[in-house]
Amino acid sequence: MQSTVNYLWHTDDLLGQGATASVYKARNKKSGELVAVKVFNTASYLRPREVQVREFEVLRKLNHQNIIKLFAVEEMGGSRQKVLVMEYCSSGSLLSVLESPENAFGLPEDEFLVVLRCVVAGMNHLRENGIVHRDIKPGNIMRLVGEEGQSIYKLTDFGAARELDDDEKFVSVYGTEEYLHPDMYERAVLRKPQQKAFGVAVDLWSIGVTLYHAATGSLPFVPFGGPRRNKEIMYRITTEKPAGAIAGTQRLENGPLEWSYTLPITCQLSLGLQSQLVPILANILEVEQAKCWGFDQFFAETSDILQRVVVHVFSLPQAVMHHVYIHAHNTIAIFLEAVYKQTNVAPQHQEYLFEGHLCVLEPSLSAQHIAHTTASSPLTLFSMVSETPKGLAFRDPALDIPKFVPKVDLQADYNTAKGVLGAGYQALRLAQALLAGQELMLRGLHWFVTVAGVPEIQELKRAAELRSKLRTLAEVLSRCSHNITETKMTLSNLSSELMKNRDQVHADRSIQQIQCCLDKMYLIYKQFKKSRMRPGLGYNEEQIHKLDKVNFSHLAKRLLQVFQEERVQKYQASLVTHGKRMRVVHETRNHLRLVGCSVAACNTEAQGAQESLSKILDWLSHQLLQDRTKGAQASPPPTAPYPSPALKDLVLHMQELCKEMKVLASDLQDNNRVIEGLSRVPSAPDI
Structure with missing residues (x-):
């Protein structure tokens, strides 16, 4: 057991460990309240004094629901080691969420939007206070479950953070290599001498990699053998990436680099959300600082996504569910155009049903007049132009199931089992989506036959x-x-x-x-x-x-x-x-x-x-x-049904x-x- 004046913890309750400190789950001696304590080791005191106290000063300056709270700074009795007493997040980190097999192919859309909202809000608070984090990654984004069961994500670990204005630069290197800006990667990982100074854009690159990871379950830049086994290729992928590309992989040893301009088909995000997100990723995953967006534009574009409402539209002609993201103040005409972009059904050919009733959408009205929809209760779209339904596009989960190696390798066996389980969860989701689509096809067509009949x-x-x-x-x-x-x-x-x-x-x-x-x-x-x-x-x-x-x-x-x-x-x-x-x-x-x-x-x-x-x-x-x-023109009069x-x-x-x-x-x-x-x-x- 270890303690300070007011807090007590056991070294077995380790939450995380870094080069300069370890984080433990602790309790308040009087109230029993759970907290997280960050205990600095001997190596941390070899750093300059200003670097040692920087994390305390940064955390004291910040106060936001999406940034971990600092409760106190105390010392351990005998060693006089500094201890940061912080808010405890019982649900782990975003990394632990992504490492769960059910999220092997990325977060569900609703959860991803929560991550996006929290990260954007927390980063906005940092920029308002002139702070650069320098180590943004899923492991430094903690998850807390709110009173109503909703996720709340909080930025943590400000050991590398420092005050830096938009036009200022720094030369020291911090961060985790998979999420490092290529310029920092070149010096910190490849150990190549270069005199480049870094700005706040390094956080934007890390955010881009983190968001891609959250959306897909994978890192965007992966050389053959993995990022840590082939560092030179890793650097090549990030620096040679064409404009607009958001991912690059090397599938074969010494093979060519393959670029992707869209999120993978296994991603759980709807095409409606992907169309909003991909341009943001493309513009913050830019190596050249002149081409990379600044924080102002990043905040503007992400806020635009977060302020939109989603309208669920099931297209009978395609037999596909669409998520249409629009602003509540937009007109229905804008909504109809957005549907056209996703379904290729022109506005003049669009007819809608909602819950079995004809739904006439007046283009001049506000989109607020559109009924509240859900995935199980969408607007049903019918097109006056016939086409062959294409159905839900998906990748066969069997293609993503790894095989066990013959010999006993505990780590490899664990990784294989995790991969198989991840593919299994993906198969379950697809089965549910296909069944729901089948039901929506039958129900929607029945409605149109009965409602839009003779x-x-x-x-x-x-x-x-x-x-x-x-x-x-x-x-x-x-x-x-x-x-x-x-x-x-x-x-x-x-x-x-x-x-x-x-x-x-x-x-x-x-x-x-x-x-x-x-x-x-x-x-x-x-x-x-x-x-x-x-x-x-x-x-x-x-x-x-x-x-x-x-x-x-x-x-x-x-x-x-x-x-x-x-x-x-x-x-x-x-x-x-x-x-x-x-x-x-x-x-x-x-x-x-x-x-x-x-x-x-x-x-x-x-x-x-x-x-x-x-x-x-x-x-x-x-x-x-x-x-x-x-009757006056025809002789004899034709037989009319009525x-x-x-x-x-x-x-x-x-x-x-x-x-x-x-x-x-x-x-x-x-x-x-x-x-x-x-x-x-x-x-x-x-x-």
């Missing part, structure tokens, strides 16, 4: 539904009218009672009676005040004084009697009555609000029904006119519905006026 059948069905709706509205309106009548009577009775009580209050004379007693008492008081200045009173004056004393007492008694019986008791009784009346008023108002909501809902439904009726009537009239025109007499009857039926609709609308307007009048009735006054 127009006449649909209009007749709508007419029947509208008649049923009108009857329901009429019943609701009748109940509302009855409720409104009862409410009017209740409020009228209460108003009459209040007016009567107000008249009684105005007729109350208790205040005047008390004032009269006080006036008389004041006169006696003045006489007493005057008498006290005299040396003595004569007999008669003394008798009058005695009578005044008796009268004064009687007046005081009368005043208190009037106060208690006429004011206090009546007031307390009125409080009880007032409470009852207030309850009546509140109940009545609440009831009135419910009635008002019902009437408003009826009004809205009635308006919608009236508009639908008008549209149906116009459509049927147009159909009837077409039938007449065809002859003119049926259309005539339907038109008459719809005209009757319109008449009923007008009567209902008139009643609704009357009820609205009554409710508006009742809503202005004030609550009972305190009396």
Whole structure:
């Protein structure tokens, strides 16, 4: 066991270890709170004094939810070694998340967006405080699980951090080689002498490698045999990478370098998100500092992604789920164009269903009017142009299953088992996606067949539904009218009672009676005040004084009697009555609000029904006119699936519905006026 004044830990509880320090899980001696303590070793004290204290100073300067918190700086008793007491993250690091077999091919989209949001927010705080981290990697991004089960990622390990403005440079080398900027890699790993100075862009390169790793489960730059076995090729890949490429690999020993401009097909991120992310990766994974984005542009572009909302669209023509990322303030026209880019279905050919109902998207409206979608409840896209469904594109997981070596090699066997398990999880995800796609295909097509079928059948069905709706509205309106009548009577009775009580209050004379007693008492008081200045009173004056004393007492008694019986008791009784009346008023108002909501809902439904009726009537009239025109021109008349007499009857039926609709609308307007009048009735006054 080791300890400081306030914290205690066991050396077995090691969380991580570096060249200059070890991190342990510790507890507060008094509260038992779990913390992480960073204990510096002997090698750390060989560094210059300013380097030793730099991490303390940087952490004290920072305060952000996506940066690990520093609680205290203490010393171990005997050795006087410095100990940083920091926030403990029980869920490990982003690296430990990525090393889990289920994330062998990268994080799910939702989790990746959480990582992106947290890293961007934490880095933004660093830049606002003029700090360069110099060792960004998944192992230095800790994961905490919030109260609602959501991940919170925090930047940690500021041992290499220092203050550096955007236009400043540094020459010292820090970091982990797979995530190092190529210029730093050349000097730190290859040990080649060069006089280059480094700027804040080194953090951007590390962020790019980290985000690629999080999105795919793999490093972007991999020579044959791995980054640490073939360092020269590693350097070549990063420095010879063409503009726009985001990854490079060497698959064969001494083989050619292969470049990738997209994320691998095994990645779990949707094409919609990939189209937003890839340009960012391409522009921060640039070796030449003149071509590499600065932090301002990086923050602007990543914030643009994080501020977007996703609309799930299942394309029936392709049988593919799409994630369309748009801003809530964008118009639907922009959304339709974004769908076109992903599906190749032109906006004028796009038709949508949502939850089995036709969904008409007006291009001029805001995208906020689009229904809230999920992967299991997407917008279903139908194209008026026929095409062959291509289905979900994927890589067969069997191609990614490694084989065990014949001999017993514990490390190799572990790695193989991990790879097989990772491919197994990928197969499970693909199976789930394929099954969900099959369900969405069947469901979506069924909806379009039933909803977008023969127009006449649909209009007749709508007419029947509208008649049923009108009857329901009429019943609701009748109940509302009855409720409104009862409410009017209740409020009228209460108003009459209040007016009567107000008249009684105005007729109350208790205040005047008390004032009269006080006036008389004041006169006696003045006489007493005057008498006290005299040396003595004569007999008669003394008798009058005695009578005044008796009268004064009687007046005081009368005043208190009037106060208690006429004011206090009546007031307390009125409080009880007032409470009852207030309850009546509140109940009545609440009831009135419910009635008002019902009437408003009826009004809205009635308006919608009236508009639908008008549209149906116009459509049927147009159909009837077409039938007449065809009948006049054709001899003999062609056989129609729905002859003119049926259309005539339907038109008459719809005209009757319109008449009923007008009567209902008139009643609704009357009820609205009554409710508006009742809503202005004030609550009972305190009396």
